[in-house]
Amino acid sequence: MKKITLLCFMILASYGLNAQDTCNSAVAVTPGITTVGTINGSEVPSPICTLNGPVPTNPAGEWYSFTPTQDGFYLVSSNLPQNDGLINSDDTRVHIYTGSCGSLTCVGGNDDIDSSNYLSEAIIDAVSGTTYYIAWDNRWSNAGFDFELSLEPSLNCDVTFPYTQDWNQVTDPSGGPGFKWQACWANENFGTGVGWTLNGANDFDNDGTNDNIINVFPQTTPPTQSPAKDAWAI
Numbered sequence: 001m002k003k004i005t006l007l008c009f010m011i012l013a014s015y016g017l018n019a020q021d022t023c024n025s026a027v028a029v030t031p032g033i034t035t036v037g038t039i040n041g042s043e044v045p046s047p048i049c050t051l052n053g054p055v056p057t058n059p060a061g062e063w064y065s066f067t068p069t070q071d072g073f074y075l076v077s078s079n080l081p082q083n084d085g086l087i088n089s090d091d092t093r094v095h096i097y098t099g100s101c102g103s104l105t106c107v108g109g110n111d112d113i114d115s116s117n118y119l120s121e122a123i124i125d126a127v128s129g130t131t132y133y134i135a136w137d138n139r140w141s142n143a144g145f146d147f148e149l150s151l152e153p154s155l156n157c158d159v160t161f162p163y164t165q166d167w168n169q170v171t172d173p174s175g176g177p178g179f180k181w182q183a184c185w186a187n188e189n190f191g192t193g194v195g196w197t198l199n200g201a202n203d204f205d206n207d208g209t210n211d212n213i214i215n216v217f218p219q220t221t222p223p224t225q226s227p228a229k230d231a232w233a234i
Contacts, residue, residue: 023101026063026133031149033080036062039142045135049095049109050122055139064134066149068126073152076134077121079113080146089143091118097133104133111139123152 020027021041027034044059068074078092085091096108108122118140126132136147 026065037144039138045095045137049106050111061137067131074126075123078147079119083145088145089141091140092120093139094120095135
């Protein structure tokens, strides 16, 4: 009896260690904190949904899925205090997909939050009942870390002047301005090569205070499409 119990435990433990190593075995997650073990899965995230190309040596991945129960903007973030480069990795890269395993389409992704923070944050406009895959690779490190999935507050993406959105209150989880702005046009522009930067020199809502607003560049969609890009918040 003890041998049978031990054997069952070993089988379950082995499954748990390898359950997230491929898209087909992706572990379902819900909003909250998820711990990623060593990145050693046999299926490498593909296509690549963010910067810095393929993993050059011994590529690997860890796979998770979530199926939202309500529409909204969802944030996937490894920008957590425990990911400090000591016990947990402080250099991550994430890819987010829809579709079915073997035929995935990028809807989001991120390598570095900025030039001094190598953790990752990606936000997507998710539809209730649709399954999304979150895949982490070892482009920079195979060490484990935690990530958080959260439903973001609703955003009012006005497209006509004067805008009613309170621009100055749209801040990222780290306190800097502008992160959530990308949510209003991320799906429209994803994969086009269009980037963005912040401009705090204009008052777009006529409240007497200059606002942090997105400048989209280049002004035409690569390589030569015209007319100029007319996405929200140019």
